[in-house]
Amino acid sequence: MTETTTRTSDRTYRGPAGSGVPRLAGLPGVRRDDVLPQQVLETERYDTDDRRLAAAGIALTLLRMPEGPPQWHLHLPDGGPAEDLRVPLAPDAGVAPAVPGELSELIRGAARDRAVRPAGRIRRVRTEARLYGAGDRSLAVVVHDEVTLATLGSATEVEAWTEVELRSAAADDSLLTEVQNRFTESGLRPAGTAPDEELDRLLRPAPKARPVKAGKRGSAGAVLLEYLAAQADRLAAEELRVRRGGPDSVHQMRVASRRMRSALQAYRKLLDRKRTDPIVDGLRELGRALAPARDAEVLHERISDGLAALPDELRLGPAQAQMTRYFARAEAEANAAVLTELDSERHAKLRSAIDALMERPPLTKLAARPARKEMPKLVARTAKRLSDAVKIAHDPTAEESERDVAVHSARKAGKRLRYATEVATPAVGKDAKQFAKALKGFQSALGEHQDTVVARATLRELGTLAHPAGENGFSFGLLYGRDAARADEIERELPALWAQAWKRRNRRWLR
Structure with missing residues (x-):
């Protein structure tokens, strides 16, 4: 070296x-x-x-x-x-x-x-x-x-x-x-x-022994802790990359924090909540701190690609330059906020709490039960949350703003279900893996819908800023209209995607 x-x-x-x-x-x-x-x-x-x-x-x-x-x-x-x-x-x-x-x-x-x-x-x-x-x-x-x-x-x-x-x-x-x-x-x-x-x-430090209270191999607690340990390692590794400005590092750190938070929430009955609830809250705050930097990155790419795809006659004024100026400031501020969060006392307490959780896991009696029998029950509870959210998102009588919120809630519930299924897959096997695969198309559509919602707010702001500067906001308005149309299209597709994902054979392993 x-x-x-x-x-x-x-x-x-x-x-x-x-x-x-x-x-x-x-x-x-x-x-x-x-x-x-x-x-x-x-x-x-x-x-x-x-x-x-x-x-x-x-x-x-x-x-x-x-x-x-x-x-x-x-x-x-x-x-x-x-x-x-x-x-x-x-x-x-x-x-x-x-x-x-x-x-x-x-x-x-x-x-x-x-x-x-x-x-x-x-x-x-x-x-x-x-x-x-x-x-x-x-x-x-x-x-x-x-x-x-x-x-x-x-x-x-x-x-x-x-x-x-x-x-x-x-x-x-x-x-x-x-x-x-x-x-x-x-x-x-x-x-x-x-x-x-x-x-x-x-x-090199001596390898850490498996915690005495990690539970028997094959137990629900042991399977959960193995997953949490992997996410804790991923979180630490991505933090290094974020501090170094590595590509996609903010996104990967956010995914690791979300995976850990979702696992702690979906399997809360396996761990003492007095210990895990503060970690869930800390991971939620970390996710919120990382979100603006990630959103700015995604939006910048989406709007830039949208402008580049427009015919020359529809790309009026210095739209590309205006967008570049807008995101240069937004990304710089968001990235600075991320580093401030990582250097904060709150983040240091979170990392220490995660370390303590891994070293002294507060498993409940339920965690000692076989993972193959117990985990499907807990995943089923998370699945019901998604099902309830989808019912509201499909309500044709709801206002557009209400549907946007409902679809966003379904997207979050879907991610939690996907991660909960991911935790159980080593114990359950191909049934859980097939279920996660069946949910992928539905989850992707929800994610794209959310992208259109966030992009429209930014496009509206870009169009509003163009006028006082003596520039033309037409191109941003055109992209706004296209995203609105795409959101409507996704909403029409969701019932069929949901029916395909929610087939009884896909969730037969849930109890």
């Missing part, structure tokens, strides 16, 4: 500390060797006392190398080495430098309220011998490191060894073979891992 050279495992050898440099005299084809002055290279890993960064797959490292100024490296779990973030160490940083603000913001979600300080160090005392052939042609470099690795903090562990690496520039096979033979003669053996990997191993 933080190696400065490409490592070739079959040319790197390791032995006891103080083994010394292997004999290099009399190598075939070597006319002379130059030994460079000794160098010291230090790699310092930062983490919390309880290794929260390592547990999250994050590596924050301060590199002190002879060839350049000290530099911070941040490796996040969703990126390769080429995507590591690099920040130079400030000249006035001092002996115990603080983590730069731009990196501190990215790791805040994983570190929470814990201080980040040096957790481990690798020190290499390096000597390089460069081998030259006829005409001073560079053949190879033998790198000799005396390596000391130590963990820092309340528990200290120190390891030391000698490491020798052969880097070949233009050496033939006979030279390479002879050098490696001399490595072996000196008591060195092929090294399986790099020092940074060794430090990773020492700093």
Whole structure:
């Protein structure tokens, strides 16, 4: 992760500390060797006392190398080495430098309220011998490191060894073979891992044992907790991506929070609500904080695509420029609000409450029952909520605004049912999977309907803003009309889609 050279495992050898440099005299084809002055290279890993960064797959490292100024490296779990973030160490940083603000913001979600300080160090005392052939042609470099690795903090562990690496520039096979033979003669053996990997191993927290109160395998409580744990991990991973500005990260974080909230609501009888209700409320607030950023992203794409699809003669005035200005401000404000929420005390309490829920799950007696028998009953309760909402949405006597609200309520109930079914699928099997598939078309139509409702409000605002600015709002009005027509069309399609999804054979597994 933080190696400065490409490592070739079959040319790197390791032995006891103080083994010394292997004999290099009399190598075939070597006319002379130059030994460079000794160098010291230090790699310092930062983490919390309880290794929260390592547990999250994050590596924050301060590199002190002879060839350049000290530099911070941040490796996040969703990126390769080429995507590591690099920040130079400030000249006035001092002996115990603080983590730069731009990196501190990215790791805040994983570190929470814990201080980040040096957790481990690798020190290499390096000597390089460069081998030259006829005409001073560079053949190879033998790198000799005396390596000391130590963990820092309340528990200290120190390891030391000698490491020798052969880097070949233009050496033939006979030279390479002879050098490696001399490595072996000196008591060195092929090294399986790099020092940074060794430090990773020492700093990696021990795997968390399955909570004692998680319930027997196959029980309703165990199935639910496995699903909740997966969403908790997803929530933490997406928070890192949101802080980094990753594509689609706000949407994915919102989906993870909604999945967890829906599972806690649909299966509330399996857990003590005194513990879960505050988490449900916190996840709801998180969803509300993420919504404007996600809505702005979806609307921007929808309206931009709509304008691009219009014939030139119907795209009047600088509509595209006006839309770009509008969403630039809306998206910037929404994204700033998201980061403010993630840095808030409320969000820190939510993350701590989720951790506590996973570590000490407050399962009820009902949670001990077999998942295959108990979960269908709980999903059936959620299914009834959707059925009741659909009846109102299909009422032909209702006003348009009332139908919009009812369709929106059905959409939310449908998502909760889909996620509740998702939780039960490992226990129930193909019947639950088939039910979720049958609901997909109906759910997609509800989602598109909601998009038209939100888009029409924005299109109306864009059209209203155009007139005082001396611009033409015709194109926005045209898109408004098309979305209104599409909403009516979806409402006419819903009864058939619902009848198809709600067939008795699709929900026969519900009890």
